[in-house]
Amino acid sequence: MSKIKSLADLKKIRDKQVTGLQTREKGEVAENLVQVKVAMATCGIASGAKETMEFMTEALEKRGVDAIVTQVGCMGYCYAEPTVEVTLPGNEPLVFGGVNREKADEIIEKYIKGGELVDGIIPVNYETVHRK
Amino acid sequence: MKKIALHILDIAENSISAGADRVLISVMDEDSTRLQSIRIEDNGRGMSEEEASRVSDPFYTSRTTRRVGMGIPLFRQHAEMAGGGLKIHSEEGVGTTVEARFQLDHPDRQPVGDLEGSWLLLVSSNPGIEWELRCETGHGIFSISTSQIRRELDLDLIQGRVLTNELKRMIRNNLDELGLI
Numbered sequence: 489m490s491k492i493k494s495l496a497d498l499k500k501i502r503d504k505q506v507t508g509l510q511t512r513e514k515g516e517v518a519e520n521l522v523q524v525k526v527a528m529a530t531c532g533i534a535s536g537a538k539e540t541m542e543f544m545t546e547a548l549e550k551r552g553v554d555a556i557v558t559q560v561g562c563m564g565y566c567y568a569e570p571t572v573e574v575t576l577p578g579n580e581p582l583v584f585g586g587v588n589r590e591k592a593d594e595i596i597e598k599y600i601k602g603g604e605l606v607d608g609i610i611p612v613n614y615e616t617v618h619r620k
Numbered sequence: 621m622k623k624i625a626l627h628i629l630d631i632a633e634n635s636i637s638a639g640a641d642r643v644l645i646s647v648m649d650e651d652s653t654r655l656q657s658i659r660i661e662d663n664g665r666g667m668s669e670e671e672a673s674r675v676s677d678p679f680y681t682s683r684t685t686r687r688v689g690m691g692i693p694l695f696r697q698h699a700e701m702a703g704g705g706l707k708i709h710s711e712e713g714v715g716t717t718v719e720a721r722f723q724l725d726h727p728d729r730q731p732v733g734d735l736e737g738s739w740l741l742l743v744s745s746n747p748g749i750e751w752e753l754r755c756e757t758g759h760g761i762f763s764i765s766t767s768q769i770r771r772e773l774d775l776d777l778i779q780g781r782v783l784t785n786e787l788k789r790m791i792r793n794n795l796d797e798l799g800l801i
Contacts, residue, residue: 492789493793495773529630533629534621534626538629538737538741
């Protein structure tokens with residue numbers, strides 16, 4: 489197949505097959521979905537948050553978990569980057585630290601799919617040195 | 621930060637925080653001057669002169685979670701290491717432009733890296749913003765924008781959704797052709 493070079497080429501492919509692009513039904517609320525927030529400030533990016541986010545987005549989609557993966561700013565846990573906040577429907581958000589690909593995989597398999605807690609959770613009562 | 625694409629991801633985050641709804645990212649290799657210019661241009665709320673003069677100070681930040689802000693200082697450091705520099709133009713209520721220049725042939729110039737990945741990540745995380753990517757080298761020009769994608773592919777860019785690998789590959793093919801490294 490020739491190289492895809494333009495949006496027109498993409499359109500041709502899309503017309504032929506259903507791509508990974510999906511649209512949500514209107515009115516579908518975020519509260520019913522797994523929400524994943526990847527901290528992507530300077531500290532996060534420098535520690536590999538981009539790779540973590542790309543892995544999570546792709547892995548969740550491939551494994552059939554309906555989730556919203558977004559980037560957020562600094563959560564204040566720079567020492568533990570990359571950090572990821574996961575909110576399962578009806579649960580309190582949990583923040584995991586040191587999330588590389590392996591950890592992300594573990595979080596998806598154990599916590600997101602099975603509801604089982606895994607190592608690396610940053611306690612909510614953790615306070616930064618500098619309090620506003 | 622080992623790649624320019626990561627700096628772009630980082631600096632563009634500032635545009636999002638500044639409430640911008642249009643962000644233009646451009647990478648330009650100029651053959652005549654042998655300079656590479658990276659620009660992140662937004663229409664966010666902008667900064668006062670005083671604030672703009674302080675953002676290169678690592679101990680200045682608008683954030684409240686901690687006291688340091690390394691994004692701009694690191695970008696500036698890497699530009700200066702590669703014989704270039706960084707300029708910020710900002711006007712309150714109008715927007716901010718950050719431009720870093722690198723000497724193309726400098727041995728310490730960082731590679732551009734996964735530019736398409738960074739851009740698509742910004743797009744999919746912030747579909748409410750009009751994102752444009754423009755690349756220009758001696759080999760030609762390539763540009764793509766979210767409104768163009770919406771119009772030509774007739775699709776909604778939904779927050780957090782993977783954009784097709786095809787879209788990523790399409791941008792990569794074009795960047796390769798421009799010889800952007």
